Amino acid sequence: MPFSCLADELKQRDADGLLRRRRVLQSPQGARVRVDGEDVLSFCSNDYLGLANHPALVEAACAGAQRFGVGAGASHLVTGHTAVHHELEQKLAEFTGLPEALLFSTGYMANLGVVTALLGRCDALFADKLNHASLNDAALLSRATMTRYPHADLAVLERQLAASTARRKLVVSDAVFSMDGDIAPVPELLALCEKYDAWLLLDDAHGFGVLGKTGRGVLEHFSSRLTPHPSYTTFHATSRVESRNPPQVGRIIYMATLGKVAGVFGAFVAGAPELVAWLVQAARSYVYTTATPPLLAAALLASLRVIEAEAWRRERLAELVGVLRQGLQLQRWQLMPSETPIQPLLIGSSQDAVRVSESLRQRGILVPAIRPPTVPQGTARLRITLSAAHSVVDVQQLVDALRQLENE
Ligand code: PMP
Numbered sequence: 001m002p003f004s005c006l007a008d009e010l011k012q013r014d015a016d017g018l019l020r021r022r023r024v025l026q027s028p029q030g031a032r033v034r035v036d037g038e039d040v041l042s043f044c045s046n047d048y049l050g051l052a053n054h055p056a057l058v059e060a061a062c063a064g065a066q067r068f069g070v071g072a073g074a075s076h077l078v079t080g081h082t083a084v085h086h087e088l089e090q091k092l093a094e095f096t097g098l099p100e101a102l103l104f105s106t107g108y109m110a111n112l113g114v115v116t117a118l119l120g121r122c123d124a125l126f127a128d129k130l131n132h133a134s135l136n137d138a139a140l141l142s143r144a145t146m147t148r149y150p151h152a153d154l155a156v157l158e159r160q161l162a163a164s165t166a167r168r169k170l171v172v173s174d175a176v177f178s179m180d181g182d183i184a185p186v187p188e189l190l191a192l193c194e195k196y197d198a199w200l201l202l203d204d205a206h207g208f209g210v211l212g213k214t215g216r217g218v219l220e221h222f223s224s225r226l227t228p229h230p231s232y233t234t235f236h237a238t239s240r241v242e243s244r245n246p247p248q249v250g251r252i253i254y255m256a257t258l259g260k261v262a263g264v265f266g267a268f269v270a271g272a273p274e275l276v277a278w279l280v281q282a283a284r285s286y287v288y289t290t291a292t293p294p295l296l297a298a299a300l301l302a303s304l305r306v307i308e309a310e311a312w313r314r315e316r317l318a319e320l321v322g323v324l325r326q327g328l329q330l331q332r333w334q335l336m337p338s339e340t341p342i343q344p345l346l347i348g349s350s351q352d353a354v355r356v357s358e359s360l361r362q363r364g365i366l367v368p369a370i371r372p373p374t375v376p377q378g379t380a381r382l383r384i385t386l387s388a389a390h391s392v393v394d395v396q397q398l399v400d401a402l403r404q405l406e407n408e
Helices: 004-015 055-068 076-080 083-096 107-118 133-142 154-163 186-195 273-282 294-309 312-327 350-362 392-406
Strands: 032-035 038-042 100-104 124-128 145-149 169-174 199-203 252-257 267-271 342-348 380-385
Touching (some): 107 169, 124 154, 133 145, 312 392, 350 380
Antiparallel strands (some): 032 038
16 A cells, blocks of 8 residues: 555554544534534634624625735736735835735745845854744744753853854744743843844744724734834834833844734735745745735725724733632642633643544543644643633633543
């Protein structure tokens, strides 16, 4: 049999509790979803503000389809770049307070595109050990020397930067760590980048729309400790600089995805005009791919309006995080330290994590078990994600179920 070696590997994965399985969803995202024919309370999407099925976004998508059809038909550089893509890029730059923004089809492609466009064999990339897989893949593809530092360990990173003689240096970090929920020490990372003349790529896939008072992401979250580049006229944090010499955001390459908080699909990179101009030339995952359907850009413009107008969604989310953390003080399993909507419950072994996830499912609650290699060995967890679509009663139901399971 030509593929029998794969069948053996699959069997082994299953025996180790590591086999990944897909579920079939028969409803839109929301607090409650229909999965494999069953209605369940869901704590697994990244739709943190509950926008994936928002009527204003659905309406904008339909209007976008009426105007532009359903397919872009070509790459951005050929004839796929429509007026609505263009408007969205301008709005994203305005929204983040950075000079220019460039749309990519997915966050995975954005990370591949940026890193391979900026780095080659003579360069060095420094990566947090818990970064998203797409950043690691990007590093490998670029052929730059990749050095990983222990999670958020600034002292080790500084030693690595100091020792490097590479032509270009790029520090890359998730802004909110996707499987842990904690926030990267951005001002400190940026200060190190200033000291050692490196660029800083921040992947704000899980912070954009959620972090900061008005949802502008990790840069707004830390705005009192950052200062704009002198040529940036729009950066919103100008007036609130507290520390004496705060690092400048001018060396930041900001990436965020649009399929999570924004509720639709896609990603963008924002930063200096020269950076964006270079990416248009050299980011292969931008140049050699079809532009996203324009109707999605139309939905994303509506999404930005909702993110700005409906501050209650971020307030609800903060309240729900409080309810969960207050209620879920268990003996056996612990919530990891996190102030974001990603609230992982550390279980330990993969088999146990799968068992708890299955038991919740029998109680009508969906929470995924995250296992190695996505997370380090021995740290399998339930990745609980909260959404503004949830109510306090929903969260309480999860808390009660986990309390019962702890004693079984
Ligand atoms: N970066 C991070 C931190 C992510 O969590 C993800 C999605 N899991 C991505 C990048 C990739 O984004 P996309 O799903 O748009 O490809």
